[in-house]
Amino acid sequence: MAAVHGPLVPAHPSPFRNTQSVPHSRMGYHPAPSAPPKPQSTQPSTRHSDPFYGHEQASRMCARFITHLFACPEYPPSSSNSQVKLPHFIAYALHRTKLHSSVTFAALVLLQRLKARFPTARGSSGHRLFVSAFMLASKVICDDTYSNKSWSIVAQGMFQLREINQMEREMCQYLEWELNVDPVTLREFEEMVKKDFVGPGPYPTYILPSTSKTTPPPTTNPFPPPPTGSTPTPSYSTSTSPASTASPPTPPAMEDCTARIVSASSSPGIPKHEPVPVPPPSKHKMFAFASPAVW
Numbered sequence: 001m002a003a004v005h006g007p008l009v010p011a012h013p014s015p016f017r018n019t020q021s022v023p024h025s026r027m028g029y030h031p032a033p034s035a036p037p038k039p040q041s042t043q044p045s046t047r048h049s050d051p052f053y054g055h056e057q058a059s060r061m062c063a064r065f066i067t068h069l070f071a072c073p074e075y076p077p078s079s080s081n082s083q084v085k086l087p088h089f090i091a092y093a094l095h096r097t098k099l100h101s102s103v104t105f106a107a108l109v110l111l112q113r114l115k116a117r118f119p120t121a122r123g124s125s126g127h128r129l130f131v132s133a134f135m136l137a138s139k140v141i142c143d144d145t146y147s148n149k150s151w152s153i154v155a156q157g158m159f160q161l162r163e164i165n166q167m168e169r170e171m172c173q174y175l176e177w178e179l180n181v182d183p184v185t186l187r188e189f190e191e192m193v194k195k196d197f198v199g200p201g202p203y204p205t206y207i208l209p210s211t212s213k214t215t216p217p218p219t220t221n222p223f224p225p226p227p228t229g230s231t232p233t234p235s236y237s238t239s240t241s242p243a244s245t246a247s248p249p250t251p252p253a254m255e256d257c258t259a260r261i262v263s264a265s266s267s268p269g270i271p272k273h274e275p276v277p278v279p280p281p282s283k284h285k286m287f288a289f290a291s292p293a294v295w
Helices: 056-070 086-097 101-117 126-141 148-154 161-174 183-196
Strands: none
Touching: 056 086, 056 101, 056 126, 056 183, 086 126, 086 148, 101 126, 101 161, 101 183, 126 148, 126 161, 148 161
């Protein structure tokens, strides 16, 4: 798994650098006295003064798309102890991961697919929806992906590692593991989103090609808990299986080569042996031991 970090500056060899270390005295070089340190500027640097990190258009477009689908608030829930707006949250995720734009639009396709499966669903946190879909899209498209611990850093500490893991499992269950996006669909979807969500609205509702899974009935709770004490109805067939009937007769003019079971008494040339009990293997010689699973 890759860790989240900035771009590495390639260390190219300088044509003016001597391969051997030469003392300053031999080169006749005397360093100038160091200048007094300049006072630090109270103004933030250009990199941190831009809350969008150079991704304003893409982050605002994604925020409009998610808000249009799930009617999400602009700010995260108060339980997250954060006041980062959704466009700024998306911009930081794009800046920190530096993934290709196809990953961003694949994440929006997954959210559109989620809305198509549950039309009445509303989102209480667009931050949670985006980082879940963005994380899954990157794992599907990219060969070398970030770890879930790194995604907790991408989310600016808004979600702990256990929450990131839970969000990933839930999103996969809601989508029934339909996480792949066809390249043609992705290209057409990207063109539509860039054209329709560039302004303040109104925004259309897309209908993507249906997947192989059957769309469940609309509900705000995609996976309600099963009722207590309920027993699933057994599934079986009352018809007679062909394997339970008698074997078919041998065709005429063909030799019957079916196997027959003979006993030791009917075949005097075969000695009769009593079965030898096999002792169970001792504990220190067993190949594996059963241990309780820990989630």
